Amino acid sequence: MPFKMSLSRRALLAATFAASAVSAICAASPPASAAPVELRYFYRAPWPSSEVYANYLIDEWNKKNGTRIHVTGASVDGETYKTKQTIELASSNPPDIFYSWEGGRAAEIIKNGFAADLTPYYQKYGWAKALVPAGVSLATFGDKKFFVPTEVGASVVWYRKDLYEKLGLKVPKTWDELMANAEAGKKAGLWPFMLANQKKWPAQFMWSAILVNKFGLETYDGLVSNKIPWTDPRAVETTQIMADLSKKGYFEPSFNSIDVGPAMVPWSQGKALHWYQGSFNLGRFRGENPKCCVVPMDYFPMPSFDGHKPVMSVFAEDTIMIHAKSQHKDEAAEFVDWMVSKQAMTEKLVIDKPFPSSTEADLSGLSEMEQRLGKDMANAGSFTFMHVDHATPPAISDRFLDAVQGVLAGAVTPEEAMKTTEQEAIRTRGKI
Amino acid sequence: MSDAALDFADSRRALLGFTGRLVGFTLLATLMFIWLGPVLLVVLTSVKSNNDFLAGPFALPTHLTFEPYLKVWFALGFGPLMANSFLYATAGSALAVILALVPAFTLSRLDVPGKKVIFGIILTGLMLPQQTVIIPLYDTLRSLNLLDTRLGLIVVHAAYGMPAQILILRGFMTTIPRDIEKAAYLEGASDLQVFWRVILPLSIPGILVGFTLNFIAIWKEFVFGLVLLNSEANFPVTVGMLKLNSDRYMSVFNLPAAGLVIAQIPIVILFILTYRRISEGNFAGATKG
Amino acid sequence: MSELLQTRQPSLFEFARAHVLATIFGVVMPLVVFAVFVGYPIVYTVVLSLYEWNGMTPTKTFVGLANYQYMLQDRYFYTALFNNLKWLAVTLVFPVCLGLVIAYGLRAKILPFPTLVRTVIFFPVTMSLISVGLMFLLILNPLFGAFDTLLQSIGLGGLVMEWFGDYRIALYTLTVVSGWAFTGMPMIFYFAGLGDVPKDTFDAARIEGAGHARMLIQVAVPQLRPVTAVVVMLTIFESLRAFDLIAVMTKGAPFGTTNVLGYLVYLESFWNSRFGYGAALSVAILAVSVGLATLVTRTLMKGAFDV
Structure with a gap:
């Protein structure tokens, strides 16, 4: 991992000390404190725009936070994802953040113990308020919330x-x-x-x-x-x-x-x-x-x-889960919070397609019919x-x-x- | 060996009258239509613009465009896909050939007791339907942490390519005259020396045939790639191409058509370079005896 | 005792002592590869077929013969099994017979441009079945497909069908497509085989006034029996392996009518996470292939080889 100029002076100093200390002992690799947390985002890309948009999300994130939390994406097309997901989730090195489904498919993933309970993060980031109500109710299994809808x-x-x-x-x-x-x-x-x-x-x-x-x-x-x-x-x-x-x-x-x-x-x-x-x-x-x-x-x-x-x-068309075995759930949640932020959701409309799951996203760029449908969906409630x-x-x-x-x-x-x-x-x- | 010598009819002209030749050409036209037609049609479709495509499947393009090639190349990431397939095909075939050389030598030149039984056992590997081993392979590779790795797939390809290579190389080595090595043995050469100095150099044409056939087989292979790999970064062309059959590519056919052409180009090149070798005596002949 | 044997054939042990390297790398190594990649997986599959396993949990539940019990009343299994047999039948009739006829036509010089014919017909053998399937999806597409357009333009519009959507014909569409891609194989084998048939045999028949049909059936076919045995073996295993075309063209649709055993294994294990049942289906494939192979060895192969 190359050193970035944006490292604070103290971090740099600490790193230099640590590095010299470590190399003095065994001439090892760069110190751990300088390496960012690595997150893997595994997603389904049924459309050409899905990939473009995911790349936007990842690039923007890494530009801002890459030295602290670095995200890499891997995509699989819509059909293949169904089989690959199980294999990937059960692997010894599972992705931290992954695309999921709602309903029975989501229940299956939860049952197999792959999905982290996101209820604390819903509270921490106030997702329940920003997201379309129908989406939030779909994410709720029993008294816990297991995914974050990103597209409805x-x-x-x-x-x-x-x-x-x-x-x-x-x-x-x-x-x-x-x-x-x-x-x-x-x-x-x-x-x-x-x-x-x-x-x-x-x-x-x-x-x-x-x-x-x-x-x-x-x-x-x-x-x-x-x-x-x-x-x-x-x-x-x-x-x-x-x-x-x-x-x-x-x-x-x-x-x-x-x-x-x-x-x-x-x-x-x-x-x-x-x-x-x-x-x-x-x-x-x-x-x-x-x-x-x-x-x-x-x-x-x-x-x-x-x-x-x-x-x-x-229905929730795209939903995001955090892997239960992830070592960096807090960091992953931070990335998910960026995914449902107003900026990301508004950009989704430009690059990808409607409808964003956040009620904060700006729909004014859409046609009258699409805006009307967006409202109808929000009004559908959990019904x-x-x-x-x-x-x-x-x-x-x-x-x-x-x-x-x-x-x-x-x-x-x-x-x-x-x-x-x-x-x-x-x-x-x-x-x- | 030349084909003409093997044909049982002497010459076309002498044998066939006008009707005969007419029948011959009609048959030729039919065969070309059935086997060449679809391929040409795909090539034609691949250079059409969207509008030309909508004009009908047989309409000639108003102008040639290579845009579909560019588009599909980047959309599917053909670069890495081709590199992967190339790696699997080259490394897998090379390993298979290397593994097969000594067994082929032993089973063709030495008097191993129970030769037929050993050979028969090895050959059953050739006939094994892949689906009967796919679950154990999947589970074993996973426990070895080789699932979704290039190395894992190469090893699998090499192991299942080996029997065919033994078959081909053994067939080839059998045709090498015995006298050559007898002289060497009389001079006190060891098995290794005979193999290395005498048989191996003479087997190079057979090795090339075997390698080529195995290369094509791995390039075509789909099931192992589909099940034993996960990340797109490791996919071979066949698995990556599955994406073409999603409705995001199937709306206008010039994109999938261009993808088909791209996937086939390496094989066409190989085919042109080696066609005479692999299609004739060696190939079918290798499986005899 | 050893003296008696030694004059005829050395024992394996003696051979091994005389040829250490050849034994290790020429006999033991391939047998080890066989054991690891064929023997062990088969045993594993048979054992796994007695278990229930979702592919994710570390534990597998022993269920005895339950998977086989289910298999015997699973209509999808029967459909797939019969589809495999239909596939085999069509492949034996269309590409194999046609390959023989083309090879004969080439050797008898009925067909002009032999190299061109061989190249063109062999070419699809080098294509992946994924490519072949995609190609025919384009050609047989009901909206923009070339084949329907062609039929209509020559006044045969009535023959237009839903080639891979109609449950009555979808499987046959697949087998014909697979035959298209396979014909080059038997052609090449028969072409090589016909080259080995002594020319006199044909000359004698011709002098007796035999036409091409008679020469083909009465002279070529009996002479080609060893080749036919190899080709039939090859065809059996090709049709049991049928998977790629189904994965790319129909995925078993409509209503599972184009499933074959190989695809069902994939579907049940990797799609529905029933690895135990998938293993049981694998065992069925194995049983069918061993059965068919034995049949061929007992009939066609008998005396065809002196390997």
Whole structure:
């Protein structure tokens, strides 16, 4: 480690003494007092911008504090992260700070003893006040807090404003109105819904939104928290609704082999009317434009079936944990505090994508629609839900996603699909 | 050995009439279309701009652009990936060859009792499906602190490359005439001297073939790299390239296409340099007997 | 007693005394490598298959044959097993037979430009299957893929399918792609093998008036039996190793219909953290490969070699 000019004179003096003393004995390496604490930050980078932003965070930090606490980053892309995380966390030299998930995946990490209890740091830095309430409640397991959300997201029905106008459609208030709009779109030669389900996770967004808005949030919570089995008629019926949409041709052709990225092309070309997806796609919708979006579009929450106020899905998209075995938890917490600071969060909007988890971040640079969505998310409070692959452990959610994809393809019936999911769930968590 | 001498038909012209030649060329065109077509298409896609790409898969680019190459090179970090793959392929193959030399010599030139059994045992390593050893390897490397290290992967590649190398080198050494070493033995040379002075120099072509094949095999390898490595800094090209199949690259195909071309270039160069050696007698012949 | 034997073959001990270095580095060393990297892992896998282990905790729980019990009623296991067999069947039919035909066409000089043909068809063998998979993901993409566009432009638009999204055909798409990449192997082997067949054999058949089809089936195929044995062995192990293409193209989707045993091992151990079950599946792969290898040795290989 080279000496930095910014070292204080006293430190330098001390270091010189120590160095000469040590070298006098055994001609060893530079003294410990001069070496900064080394932190490893292991993160998931599903987007090109994720890496750019992480580099910004690390570089800025090291510029200011590098002589005291030095951070190095290592990234893995979105898909690989799921498997690599376990291996990395269990290794003999685990990262100090790492990207995590919420819900069931987070619970798994906590259960295996990898996550440090962050409750004291929440108090020390006052994170609970600065962060979006839904995010904080997601971070709370029992009476302890285990992660810090750095990005929150919501799933909504995105719709093409121009096509709605052309077809003379109104924003639907109920499920039936939405279906009527979809049918009108289909008659006009459009794909009523974009699904882009090649990677299996997109279809669950719609699935859980339908379930929550038809059978209520308690039903969904019961499912993902192992109180209601997956073979419950309500889960089967929701799957059946998805299957019917597929049978009616409400999704784009070959939806099981189209990925979300490529689907942006037909979406931009105006081939589809709706797309139920997460707000993390806003970066894509924005395209090369400074503000959202490339094409005229807006959103509405998935309407409820009986005309009640719809429940919007708000989730923590990026969450950060500190490793329980880290030797430098206090220093790590300092870095995490920088990650959720106003400066870092505002910069996230410039480099990365919405939405920052801090209510202090300046959203004024966003389009009117994005600002509105940001407010809706903050107002959703803790009255919200995560999607299945966040809420349940990987083994269950993978089987579930597989099964839903199979149903949409016509390979299995909804009953069978939920039965396989339940079998897998029994294997993981036991019978209910 | 020249191919022509091995062909059982004498000459095309003498053998085939007009129809025969027509059939020949039709078959040729079909084969080229199926095997060369996809490769050329990928190369074509890789030099298209985004707009040209949207004009359709067969549309010729309005202008050639190498931007996708630059973009994907930096986005995926092909520099370190290629350096890693190169290291694994070179070190792994070199070690495998070195480990295989003496066994190949012993099993081909000396009268080891139970030769066939020993050889048979070694060969089973060649046929072992990787998945049956991947969990123990993972756990063992982890307890040795070699998980996610370059050294660990090199050792694994070398160990599993060795049987094939013994096979190839043994096949090659069998073809060396016995008289040469007999003379040496009569003069009182030891095994070591015969191996070092006589057999090794004559085996260099075989060593090159074996090394090349092993190099390509390691360059192609995926499972070990995927499971035994963690950090992107250690990934070989195959594992790093998996990223290309995420929707952040698959939206416009010129980026993944350029990535595919980049990953293949070292092999193409090697292929051009060594094709005649590895494709003919030596390669398939080595596995005989 | 030793005198009698010595005249015929020295004992291993005597050989070792006469050739110390050769024994250490030529016999013991490869056998040690074998023991460490093949023998030990197999034993380890078999033992681990009797345990439950999440890959993280230091302790493993003994569960007896529970993993095998589960395996026998796991429909994913059966799907994967049958997919492996389907994979093998398609590979034996498409790339192996085609490789033979191409090799024959080259040796019989039906195909012009032999070097070009060999180079082009062998080229994919040098590509990683990750590259091959990505390439065909681009070509078979339903939105911008070249293959569908081509079919439509020649009036065969009706044949367009969801190549890797339709559960009925996805596996076959994968096997054909893998066959595309594999054809060069059997071609090269058969090409070399045909070069060793005495020319007179073919001449005799030709004088009797045999056409190419007859020459191929009645002359070449029987003569090539040793080569076929090697190629079939190679094909069996290639198809049991099938992993890379699935990892990059479908990840077992849709609904696990493109899983193969190799991928299931990875999925269960490294994805779902069930290393014990993954080990049990590994043992299944081992059993299948030993079974198939024995079958081939008993039939095709019998008398084909005098190694």
